[in-house]
Amino acid sequence: MSDPRVMVTGGAGFIGSHLVDRLLELGYVVDVIDDLSSGSLLNLSSARQNYQGRIFIHQLDVRSPSLIELTRRRRPSTIFHLAARTDVTASISNPSDDLSVNVAGSIRVLEAALAGEATKVIYATSAAIYGDPSQELIPLDENTQLKPISPYGASKRAAIDYLEIFRSVYDLEYTALVFANVYGPRQGFRGEAGVVSTFTERLLAGRPCQVFGDGTSTRDYVYVTDVVDAMIRAIDSAGGLLVNVGTSVETQINALFEMIARATGSTLGPRMMPRRLGEIQRNALSIERAKAQLGWKPIIDVRDGISMLVDWYNSRPVEFVSRRLRERQGYSSLSK
Numbered sequence: 001m002s003d004p005r006v007m008v009t010g011g012a013g014f015i016g017s018h019l020v021d022r023l024l025e026l027g028y029v030v031d032v033i034d035d036l037s038s039g040s041l042l043n044l045s046s047a048r049q050n051y052q053g054r055i056f057i058h059q060l061d062v063r064s065p066s067l068i069e070l071t072r073r074r075r076p077s078t079i080f081h082l083a084a085r086t087d088v089t090a091s092i093s094n095p096s097d098d099l100s101v102n103v104a105g106s107i108r109v110l111e112a113a114l115a116g117e118a119t120k121v122i123y124a125t126s127a128a129i130y131g132d133p134s135q136e137l138i139p140l141d142e143n144t145q146l147k148p149i150s151p152y153g154a155s156k157r158a159a160i161d162y163l164e165i166f167r168s169v170y171d172l173e174y175t176a177l178v179f180a181n182v183y184g185p186r187q188g189f190r191g192e193a194g195v196v197s198t199f200t201e202r203l204l205a206g207r208p209c210q211v212f213g214d215g216t217s218t219r220d221y222v223y224v225t226d227v228v229d230a231m232i233r234a235i236d237s238a239g240g241l242l243v244n245v246g247t248s249v250e251t252q253i254n255a256l257f258e259m260i261a262r263a264t265g266s267t268l269g270p271r272m273m274p275r276r277l278g279e280i281q282r283n284a285l286s287i288e289r290a291k292a293q294l295g296w297k298p299i300i301d302v303r304d305g306i307s308m309l310v311d312w313y314n315s316r317p318v319e320f321v322s323r324r325l326r327e328r329q330g331y332s333s334l335s336k
């Protein structure tokens with residue numbers, strides 16, 4: 001019997017590249033679809049080196065009609081769909097671009113899945129689909145009303161409607177995983193939840209960090225390898241469901257800053273800035289459904305995750321952090 005074959009859209013990105021690494025370790029043959037708009041082949045360099053002949057990288061926009069022919073030829077059993085515009089602020093300034101990639105691109109992936117006779121699509125969606133619900137509902141479960149407050153959140157929600165429609169009309173199975181704030185090595189700075197890598201890079205370079213508001217805002221930070229574990233478990237379970245992937249733990253931005261300062265050995269204090277309009281004050285996701293449906297729970301707490309991330313930065317060449325900082329324009333604290 002030939003080795004199982006899967007496809008990962010957005011596989012050269014932060015989360016996608018970790019997923020690709022794990023799938024290869026598990027013996028899958030992996031087709032990566034990525035237009036490299038925010039991802040990088042550098043994220044896949046060890047995968048390419050260690051698994052020659054088992055990873056195939058296709059530099060392609062998911063909106064392209066040729067995705068259909070490609071999927072028909074490659075015949076993946078499962079498609080992990082992570083390719084997306086992930087910048088909330090950019091979605092506000094350019095909502096039609098966000099719509100085009102995140103909604104039309106997702107529909108193309110579903111059409112391709114049908115053409116290639118894939119049995120399942122596992123979709124990466126975001127806590128942004130819940131918007132800013134009443135704080136008594138925290139940690140938010142999957143019955144929370146979907147009421148996004150940004151074009152990004154709206155596009156991630158709309159794609160779920162199409163997953164549901166393709167399931168009922170064409171019998172194409174799906175699981176939509178709702179990620180909290182994912183962090184870990186290789187994270188870019190434009191997308192969601194870049195605050196952990198932003199603080200880490202700046203403190204390692206001896207630069208100050210801005211904290212907006214009084215620092216009591218909370219988020220649910222989940223380490224990338226735990227997220228990958230949930231995605232793998234979804235291959236055979238949780239069909240037709242929305243499933244939260246977080247920790248249920250709220251971490252205040254002040255506490256996050258202190259943990260990163262301690263792990264990096266920095267004595268710099270945060271620069272307190274006025275609260276930003278439209279920023280959510282608190283957030284965390286309930287993971288009861290993930291426990292029941294995927295048999296999953298996170299195993300890395302935020303303190304250990306930060307220490308692993310700092311170790312990763314420290315194992316890079318010295319210029320790495322300064323190059324990343326040059327690439328950033330300004331600096332931010334909380335994601336939306």
Ligand SMILES: NC(=O)c1ccc[n+]([C@@H]2O[C@H](COP(=O)([O-])OP(=O)(O)OC[C@H]3O[C@@H](n4cnc5c(N)ncnc54)[C@H](O)[C@@H]3O)[C@@H](O)[C@H]2O)c1
Binds near residue numbers: 082084181183
């Ligand atoms: N990082 C988080 O905290 C977080 C939270 C919630 C949801 N998500 C979701 O997880 C997924 C992965 O996010 P990430 O943080 O790894 O971001 P990322 O930007 O690192 O990865 C996205 C990848 O998609 C690729 N891509 C973008 N547009 C494309 C297109 N039109 N065609 C082909 N490839 C395209 C990019 O080049 C990149 O490699 C996204 O769908 C995002 O919405 C991420």
